[in-house]
Amino acid sequence: MWQAVRRELARLEWEVEPPLTLDLMADWTRTVSSLLTIRRALGPISTADPLALLATATTGAARIADMKPILAPSLGAVSAALANVGQDMASRPDFDRQRDAATLNHVAYELVHWVRVRTLDDRAKAWLLAGETALDGAIHAPTSRSAVGVGLAAWQDALAAVQPVQSAPIVRRSVALGHLAILRDTHALVDTAAKAGALPGPYADELLGNIRELARAHQTTLSQIDSRGLGATRVDQAVMLQVGTAVRQLTGRPDLTEPSHVRLDVLLRSGLGQAVLVANLVGEPSAQPAAARISRLSLEYLTNPPMLRDFHVPEAPTPSAPVEPKAEAVREPRASARIAPMDPTISPGTVLDGPSILALCQARDLGVAASTSDPLNPPEILRGVDASRWPQLVAEGRQAVTDLVGSVIPMVYAQTRRTPNAADTRGQMFVELMGAAYRFDPQRTSPEGWASYAWMTIKHSRWRGVDDAGVVRKRTSAPRPATVTPDGRDPASRAPDPGEVVEERHAVAAITQAVGQLPPSLREPLEASMQGHPLRVIAEDLGYSESTAHRRINEARERLRNELASRAEDRPWVPFDTGTDPVLERAQRLFEQAFPLTPGNEPGRGLAR
Amino acid sequence: MTEVQIPNESIAKVDRLLGQATMLTADRWDDLAAMIHEAMGIALLMAATHPSSQPVDVPELTRLTALESVENALREVQTWDLALAADLPDLARLRVLLADVRRELDSTLGRRG
Numbered sequence: 256m257w258q259a260v261r262r263e264l265a266r267l268e269w270e271v272e273p274p275l276t277l278d279l280m281a282d283w284t285r286t287v288s289s290l291l292t293i294r295r296a297l298g299p300i301s302t303a304d305p306l307a308l309l310a311t312a313t314t315g316a317a318r319i320a321d322m323k324p325i326l327a328p329s330l331g332a333v334s335a336a337l338a339n340v341g342q343d344m345a346s347r348p349d350f351d352r353q354r355d356a357a358t359l360n361h362v363a364y365e366l367v368h369w370v371r372v373r374t375l376d377d378r379a380k381a382w383l384l385a386g387e388t389a390l391d392g393a394i395h396a397p398t399s400r401s402a403v404g405v406g407l408a409a410w411q412d413a414l415a416a417v418q419p420v421q422s423a424p425i426v427r428r429s430v431a432l433g434h435l436a437i438l439r440d441t442h443a444l445v446d447t448a449a450k451a452g453a454l455p456g457p458y459a460d461e462l463l464g465n466i467r468e469l470a471r472a473h474q475t476t477l478s479q480i481d482s483r484g485l486g487a488t489r490v491d492q493a494v495m496l497q498v499g500t501a502v503r504q505l506t507g508r509p510d511l512t513e514p515s516h517v518r519l520d521v522l523l524r525s526g527l528g529q530a531v532l533v534a535n536l537v538g539e540p541s542a543q544p545a546a547a548r549i550s551r552l553s554l555e556y557l558t559n560p561p562m563l564r565d566f567h568v569p570e571a572p573t574p575s576a577p578v579e580p581k582a583e584a585v586r587e588p589r590a591s592a593r594i595a596p597m598d599p600t601i602s603p604g605t606v607l608d609g610p611s612i613l614a615l616c617q618a619r620d621l622g623v624a625a626s627t628s629d630p631l632n633p634p635e636i637l638r639g640v641d642a643s644r645w646p647q648l649v650a651e652g653r654q655a656v657t658d659l660v661g662s663v664i665p666m667v668y669a670q671t672r673r674t675p676n677a678a679d680t681r682g683q684m685f686v687e688l689m690g691a692a693y694r695f696d697p698q699r700t701s702p703e704g705w706a707s708y709a710w711m712t713i714k715h716s717r718w719r720g721v722d723d724a725g726v727v728r729k730r731t732s733a734p735r736p737a738t739v740t741p742d743g744r745d746p747a748s749r750a751p752d753p754g755e756v757v758e759e760r761h762a763v764a765a766i767t768q769a770v771g772q773l774p775p776s777l778r779e780p781l782e783a784s785m786q787g788h789p790l791r792v793i794a795e796d797l798g799y800s801e802s803t804a805h806r807r808i809n810e811a812r813e814r815l816r817n818e819l820a821s822r823a824e825d826r827p828w829v830p831f832d833t834g835t836d837p838v839l840e841r842a843q844r845l846f847e848q849a850f851p852l853t854p855g856n857e858p859g860r861g862l863a864r
Numbered sequence: 865m866t867e868v869q870i871p872n873e874s875i876a877k878v879d880r881l882l883g884q885a886t887m888l889t890a891d892r893w894d895d896l897a898a899m900i901h902e903a904m905g906i907a908l909l910m911a912a913t914h915p916s917s918q919p920v921d922v923p924e925l926t927r928l929t930a931l932e933s934v935e936n937a938l939r940e941v942q943t944w945d946l947a948l949a950a951d952l953p954d955l956a957r958l959r960v961l962l963a964d965v966r967r968e969l970d971s972t973l974g975r976r977g
Contacts, residue, residue, distance in 0.1 A: 429908065432883055435890050436901035442893045470890045477887035478926075482880050484919035486911060495912035499905070503954075506898075506905030627949040627956055653953075686913070693950045 256349050257358055259336040264365065267328060274332075279325035280317050280379070283370045286330045287313045289337035290363050296344040297356050303404040305386075305393040308411060309363055312386030315415030315532070316379040327373045333366065357394075364390040381531045384550075385411065388557065392524045396560045402513055404521040406504035407528055410437070413501040414532050417494050425491040427537045428480045429498035431473040434537075436506045437528035438466050438473075444519040453516065453566035462552050465545045469530060472542035516565045523563070526553040601658050604665040612702035615655040616695065622652010623693070659692040660685070663709040669786045670713055684713045710786075769818045777811035780804050868947045876920035878937045878958075879911035884925055885933040885965075896968050900934070903961040906954045907937070914952075931969040938962040 267273070276282045287310055294306040301307065344350060364387065371383040392398070410433065417426045442463060449459035485491055505528075522528070527549050534546035556562065601607075607615070621636060626649045628634050630642035640648070667684045691712040695705055770778060783793040794804040882904040889897050922928075928936065941959055949955050 428883065432886050432904060432908065435886060436905065439893055439897050439901060443898070446893070467891070474887055474890040477883070477890070482883060482925065483921045486876055486879070486915060487917075487919040492912060492915045495908060495915070499909035499912040502905040503909040506902045623950050626953075627946055690951065 256340055256344070256347055256355070257362075260333065260340060260362060263333040263336045264362070267330070267333060267369065270328070273328035275326060276329040276331070277324055277326055279327040279330075279370060279373060280322070282327075282330040282334070283366075284313055284317050286334040286337065286366060289334050289341060290359065290366075292341035293337060293344060293355075293359050296341055297352055297359070301405065302408040302412070303401070305360060305389040306363060308389035308408060309367060309386035311408070311412045311415045312367075312382045312389070315385070315411075315418050316374070316382035318415065318418040319376060319378050319382075320419060320421070322376045322379055325374060330366070330370075337362075360390055360394050364394055378535050381535060382415070385526065385529050385532060388524070388526065388554070392557055396557060398517075398520060398524070398560075401517050401521045403505075403518045404525075406501065407437075407521060407525045409501040409504050410528050411525070411532075413497040414529060414536065416497045417536065420490055420494065421536050422538070423490060423494065424480050424482075425485050425494045426498075427476055428482065428485065429494055429502075430533055430536050431476045433498055433502040433505070434528055434530075434533045435470060435473050436502060437522070438470050440505070441519070441522045441527050442466050444515055444522065447515065448519060448563065448566045451566040453564040454519075455562055458552065458555070458562065462549070465548045465552070466527070468545040469534070469542055469549065472534075472539045472545060473537065475541060476537045476539040514565065515567060516563055520560065520563055523553050523556045526550045600654065601661050603661050605662050607659075607662045607705070609702040612659070612705045613697050615659050616697050616702070618648075618655035619652045619659070619693065621648045622650070622655065625649045625652065656689065656692045659695070659705065659709075660688045663688065663706055666710055666713055666786065669788075687712050765819060766815070769815050772818070773811055773814060777807050777814065780807045781811040784808050868945050868951065870914045870948065870951060871944055872914045872916040873918070873920050874940050874943065875907070875910045875914050876916040877922050878940050879907040880920065880922045880925060881928070881933045881937040881940070882907045884922075884928055885930045885937070888930040888933070896965060896972075899961050899965050899968075900930075903937075903958055903965065906958045906961070910952060910954070910958075931966070934962060934966045934969060938966055 291300075291306060291310055294300055294304070344355070367383055367387045367390065371380055371387060374380050374383060413433075414430065417423075417430070420426055445454060445459050445462055445466070448454040449456055449463075486495060530546040530549040530553075534542040621640075624634050624636045625640075625645035628637060628645075630645065633640070633642070637645070637648075664685075667681050667688065670684065688709055691709050695708050697705070700708070770781065773781065780793050780797060780799070783796065784790075788796070790801050790804055793799075793808075794801045797804065799807070882900070885900050886904045889900055922936075925933075938959075941955075941962060944952075944955065946955075
């Protein structure tokens with residue numbers, strides 16, 4: 256299975272006149288995509304998987320502004336060979352999951368090293384080294400999955416996400432604040448390990464000294480930032496959401512089931528939360544030397560992980576907060592109850608009957624009450640319930656909310672298929688759904704109304720959407736202040752022209768308005784087809800035959816097309832030299848994407864039922 | 865369940881105040897610093913999830929001591945409707961953390977911060 260890849264790797268090294276690429280980073284990005292395809296065929300990928308970390312690191316490298324294209328031998332043939340391996344991999348006779356996973360890590364490691372040594376930009380090199388180190392650790396000193404590792408993976412992901420706007424003050428502030436938390440945690444663990452004799456003294460002393468030096472550099476960075484006005488622009492909000500989510504994962508109460516030496520091991524493997532990348536982002540000159548020394552010490556650790564032995568951190572006194580039961584060690588930590596919840600106990604898309612929804616809502620309300628009330632003065636809902644049971648009620652309440660969301664989660668996927676920024680949009684919809692699950696009042700309509708309520712929530716979220724920076728568009732209808740930069744572009748947006756963003760918003764508004772004006776007999780089947788329902792299901796739900804449903808959807812599309820076209824003709828400000836309205840042209844394009852020509856007839860692509 | 869207005873501007877102020885407290889305690893490595901970091905993490909995510917529609921300024925922010933920053937943040941949080949717990953699941957944790965940090969700072973640093 257791997258012979259072609261091996262041959263292409265050898266060619267890459269030895270061919271005298273190899274085909275060249277003008278942009279090695281673009282080539283490498285495609286190659287990583289092929290590597291990920293293989294990894295997916297081997298099983299689910301956690302965020303802390305070395306291939307996932309490599310992908311994040313590659314994203315970070317590719318997003319570096321003003322990086323000159325690199326002329327180098329092309330990775331096209333390797334990429335093609337890898338893509339070939341990824342096709343129908345699991346059905347091949349020589350498929351061996353464990354062996355293939357090991358081979359994949361080796362190939363990825365070799366390739367990322369090959370790319371890194373040919374990369375000229377130091378910032379891109381630092382990113383690629385982060386990916387290389389993750390693979391190095393997985394190959395030479397494999398370790399088990401860790402909650403801290405998942406948090407650090409989110410941190411690396413956030414660093415890559417904010418890379419395009421690294422000069423923004425909000426980036427410097429958020430990254431410095433978050434990294435201070437990582438440094439403090441590491442400092443505490445290293446200090447304790449050294450005192451317990453679990454880490455060589457000189458190594459620990461050098462590490463502690465550099466951690467303190469880097470913290471002072473972050474302090475300097477923060478003292479120079481004028482925080483007035485931060486957080487008001489879309490870019491700022493995107494950065495805060497990315498970094499804030501990661502920081503929340505890292506600063507939450509530690510999972511006490513995870514041994515201290517495991518936490519420290521993961522921190523050291525991560526180069527203490529990618530100290531060099533952080534130093535590059537905050538841009539404080541005094542941060543660079545300390546970060547470089549921390550990175551060197553981390554690599555030194557990676558060559559000899561047994562230098563760290565098991566040790567125990569005495570439990571710190573914790574405030575008397577309502578403590579929820581800890582999940583098992585392998586479970587990912589929550590960013591917050593609404594962003595990274597526990598796993599649902601039901602299969603996604605399970606249709607819940609009225610009594611089940613009512614029971615979940617009651618459990619939710621009990622949990623909310625238990626988490627916020629005073630045991631000495633319990634509210635009505637908790638009268639007679641022993642206060643010792645309240646933490647359990649809190650956990651059950653959160654589980655109930657998670658199950659409510661799980662029952663409707665396929666709606667999110669139905670809404671975001673074939674959309675740009677699908678991951679960002681899904682994340683936002685997920686957050687909206689969590690909020691809806693907390694707000695839903697079964698007394699107001701009926702318990703069965705939950706699915707409709709959820710659908711309306713995500714539909715509004717979809718229409719509001721997220722921009723290219725992954726930022727939620729505001730709930731307000733008032734025009735937002737544009738982010739002004741010297742070249743007139745929104746720095747977080749990959750859209751080349753801010754005018755296009757405005758056009759797109761007008762276009763979405765035009766479609767939304769036109770859909771809203773359709774009679775219910777046409778609007779309902781159209782919206783159902785937009786949700787991804789198969790034609791058969793639409794027909795069943797609405798009580799039509801399939802042919803009637805098909806005809807009505809087509810009629811709805813036709814009316815929309817005419818409506819949008821008539822608006823184009825009505826617009827007096829359309830330039831005469833073009834004779835077209837860019838907004839409505841875009842609306843037409845979006846419309847074509849949103850409403851496929853043959854609606855909802857793809858088997859197995861609709862809502863889970 | 866009734867809708868409660870999310871105090872977006874107040875959340876942004878708490879974020880600024882805890883950023884200041886984190887900066888001023890960057891050279892501390894004890895459990896108190898850990899609690900400040902946890903509170904800062906909560907506020908940062910809250911501010912990101914519920915952004916203010918207009919720029920927020922905390923007067924004299926850079927002149928505040930760590931203790932004053934935490935005290936002001938606690939006062940701000942205590943003005944929030946408790947019914948927000950449904951929308952802000954970390955609200956209780958933030959209140960507890962800030963109260964503890966304020967008490968600890970007050971006892972170790974007094975009014976000097």
